[in-house]
Amino acid sequence: MPAKSDVLIVGGGHNGLVCAAYLAAAGLKVTVLERRHVVGGAAVTEEFHPGFRNSVASYTVSLLNPKVIRDLDLHTHGLRVVEREVSNFLPTEDGRYLATGGDRTRREVAKFSQKDAERLDAYGERLDIIADLLRDLVLQTPPNVVDGGWRAALPELVHAAGLGKRFSKLDMTMRQELLSLFVTSAGDYLDGWFESAPIKAVYGFDGVVGNYASPYSPGSAYVLLHHVFGEVNGKKGAWGHAIGGMGAITQAMAKSAASRGVDIRVDAGVREIIVENGKAIGAVTESGETFHAAAVVSNLNPKLLYTRLIDAAALPAPFRQRIDQWRCGSGTFRMNVALSELPDFTCLPGKQRAPHHTAGIIIAPTLGYMERAYFDARTHGWSKQPIVEILIPSTLDSSLAPPGQHVASMFCQHVAPSLPNGESWDTHRETVADLMIETVNAFAPNFKASVLGRQINSPLDLERTFGLIGGDIFHGQLSLDQMFSARPMLGHGNYRGPLAGLYMCGSGTHPGGGVTGAPGHNAAHEIINDFRRKVVRRMT
DSSP states (O other), X not given: OOEEEEEEEEOOBHHHHHHHHHHHHTTOOEEEEOSSSSSBTTXXXXXXXXXXXXXXXXOOBSOSOHHHHHHTTTTTTTOOEEEOSXXXXXXXXXXXXXXXXXXXXXXXXHTTOHHXXXXXXXXXXXXXXXXXXXXXXXXXXXXXXXXXXXXXXXXXXXXXXXXXXXXXXXXXHHHHHHHHHHHSOHHHHHHTTOOOHHHHHHHHHTTTTTOOSOTTSTTHHHHHHHTTSOEETTEETOOEEETTOTHHHHHHHHHHHHHTTOEEESSOOEEEEEEETTEEEEEEETTXXXXXXXEEEEOSOHHHIIIIISOGGGSOHHHHHHHHTOOOOOOOEEEEEEESSOOOBTTBOOSSOOGGGGSEEEEOOSHHHHHHHHHHHHHHSEEEEEEEEEEOGGGTOGGGSOTTOEEEEEEEEEEOSSOXXXXXXXXXXXXXXXXXXXXXXXXXXXXXXXXXXXXXXXXHXXXXXXXXXXXXXXXXXXXXXXXXXXXXXXXXXXXXXXSBTEEEOSTTSTTOSSSOOHHHHHHHHHHHHHHHHHHHHHHO
């Protein structure tokens, strides 16, 4: 007989585990099916070179929602997050550097522009007001755009009115600021605030992280904003490191879920969602095992779910056409390297551990550099001078590398999700990896010689290993037509799929990508409500 649950979750990434834990806490019987040998999705820690461990794909902590941490009691289950000593460190082309974070930011920016240093507080205050407003929306289901008469539309109108009250509290200046952040480019927005290149590069980097676009592409200002929602240990806007790597987060989530009775199956990739009479009733694994459930929840990229796991004939034609147009691809080339010593930067010499070694180290000195990198990638497949962010988590967590040695995460952009002329990333991944290391070596001349081993994940590798189509870390681009009520599309922004019994809880739903846990939290809320309604209907 097929295994039977109340809820079957496809994909054991962090949002799937969060959703499972909330559902189990509500008394539902939950089964999670994960394709890989370990849960966690893209948030996993693995040994990639003898004696060296690191976060394989996702690599830093800030967006993980504090409510999710509290509700799942993740600290009790082993989670510990430490803050970077320096937020960001950016070497400049003229041999200087900018280090940001806390009180030092104003002093550092003044090295380049006193005027910019004096504008930092006003910039931060405005961004904080908008970020606080959007933080309130992160853990809420967006109003759903629905067909039908007033009975169907009224609840959504009431919901939208509640959101409108929040926005109405903004004065006209802040409403204009909000509009600018949603429709303009990160570059134009920052050019309106600052005159010196380094501070614009540090802030502008957030506008291209996971976003295959120029910093001057319209809409990239929102991506910048998306990355300032977070906090570490109660400190808003801070970034940190999970002791044990990003896998420590998802292992804590898995322990929380298991303690509530969730059945987690690994090496259980799903081959097909079972649909009968227009309703999702279960799944068949790649090994042929069948699972049935009253509700099926997908933690996958929507495109992966609807184009590969569900028969096209079972889906409404307009829905399938829209999913075919779902845009994925974040231009990400992800590497881990084992190091014999720390980078010795020309602009700030020294191989001994120093605060800047704990920072997010940005190799992209100006917005113009980032723009050229994007257009290079569009033309050639990868940028001649790529954008590289380096984190060295072993400076904060000695468990990741042998004594005196280190591991570094390299988050590299821009590369084309699919190479031109039909070429394969399998052919060029080593060449591009060499280029990434040389790019860092230009600013820290000992870097290349210190590399003892490396792990390479091209966009194709990220797709094959983690289901990130086109290497898209967000499960779909964060553009205006793929956000909020339109994520993944209008009419299905409330975590419910086009088939009865089918739900979505992954980053392809509101509020989007990053290790937040918010989509899993929100989807669980909707699923629990639907189960309660069914119980009420049976009782009446």
